[in-house]
Amino acid sequence: MRAVTTSSSPSLPPPVADVDVVLPCLDEAAALPWVLGRIPAGWRALVVDNGSTDGSADIARAHGASVVHEARRGFGAACHAGLAAATAGIVCFCDCDASLDPGLLVPFVREVLDGDADLVLGRRRPQGRGAWPAHARAGNLALTRMLRRRTGLRLHDLGPLRAARREALLGLSLDDRRSGYPLQMVVRAADAGWRVTEHEVPYRPRVGSSKVTGTWRGTWQAVRDMSRVLHEPPPVRADGA
Template sequence: MPTSTDAIELSIVMPCLNEAETLAVCIDKAQGYLARSGVVGEVIIADNGSTDGSQDIARAHGARVVDVPAKGYGSALMGGIEAARGEYVIMGDADDSYDFSKLDPFVERLRAGDELVMGNRFKGGIAEGAMPPLHKYLGNPVLSWIGQVLFRSPIGDFHCGLRGFNRRSILNLHLQTTGMEFASEVVVKSTLGGLRVSEVPTTLDKDGRSRPPHLRSWRDGWRHLRFLLIFSPRWLFLIPGVVAFFVGFLGAFLLAIGPVELGDVGFDVSSQIYLAALAVVGYQAILFAILTKIYAQHEGFNIPRSRNFDRLEKRISLESGALVGLFLFLVGLGIAIWQFSVWAASGFGAQDPSSTLRTAVLAALFMMLGAQTIMAGMFLGALKVGLRRE
């Protein structure tokens, strides 16, 4: 144990929720590493409400227990990180699946200036039965690949539970999530924040618990995916929305003039209706992309900014949205009024259903786009209301 005058270099933090079966061996390995390496450090157990005596076991083996009342994996870890006194933090699960006696690669990279050092289980080795096939061949590789593509991250194993980081650098990221998606948030925000990120091979052993793990494959996998997508509204909403809107709008407009034939395939009113619906959905996705990005930045999520978006954000407001929406709605209403006047001039007689419907679809499309814009402007106004926060 370091004395009060020692400058602690490393804090080893383990989240804990009823880990009595494996906690002692994990702490002993961590304490053994500190003694063998000469690193001045401490072991912190961030307890999330254990009822099996884990707290007493931790204290008996020389660890410092931090009680974290807020539930969740992310909450427990943030409680431990905030309480840590070390310059560096290495976090890992207390289920004996990671070997806390072999932390040299992490410490070396942290001392070299890296601010986040991730373990990579696929490079270091996964023991038989240590990871379910669903996680090994689908969940972890797919989610890590999505993270690499969306955020240009160099990390190949987004969800490795053993990782080290510069404590101050991570606290400056203002991490928000409380559940298992905390693992993704650390990597994503570190990458977006320009931190020096690296990875080292690490091993994963079969955990020593007799009970099932806290992790729930589909629920927690979805939470990770949801987090990655929310942090990338460009790929979730904007790009699909732009494509859908322009294809739908252009197609609906051309078919309002008359039928279109491409080779042996003909497109008419029924196609126009579907294309108009596609345009509405695409436009909604574009609005969602803008609103999601503004909301995320408003709540402190460090989604990457761009000059174009900053200029757009300054120009859009409840009032500008209402004006643009009103203009679009009036265009549609004007087309509808013109169509009605033509009908009235003919003595309200029978009309050609095909040509009438073409014009009606176009009018309805403009009115729907206008209404969507007005409502989006109102929601934007609610997002931009200044609130006093604790």
């Protein structure tokens, strides 16, 4: 199996420029000010409004973010709309529910820029009661084990905090528009021979209610979406191997 680096995030160096941060958003008005206040200086926040009714888009603009509207509901639909709208050389992804600090993406980006990794993921470490419900953690564990069998990557998490080069991500031709999008990104990156690393990041209780894994039903739907991705056959190489 291919080795995957796992470490705690180092102290943050000065931020680098030419980075877009995609923030899929569905009714996150209460969390947005905290999240947008932690976007590193010089980076652009792309808040993808996925049908919010709580004024999230207006709050995002008021805090300096660019807003992209995606009418089609689905986590993958929002993420991919943000990727399509991005223009920077490096694109990051982060939830905008205040469970993750986008400032922690700085070393992720540097690792990509230095050529040490093609895709960097955050391995979530829950901080406090309720940060990561048991059913959501169990679903994540099952998926990472299946991912290991499918790709050989020894990952521990499929968390939403991640960084990669924009053109390379577009080249993966991601087409899942539901909960399977984050996993499809990793599977297709592995199939393409990308170097994938992960680093520990603190994971806090979210602000507001979860739209995906806040319930057993939501977690089951997410696992089902992702399981379909794992059944995609690996690409056939030109040499027939």
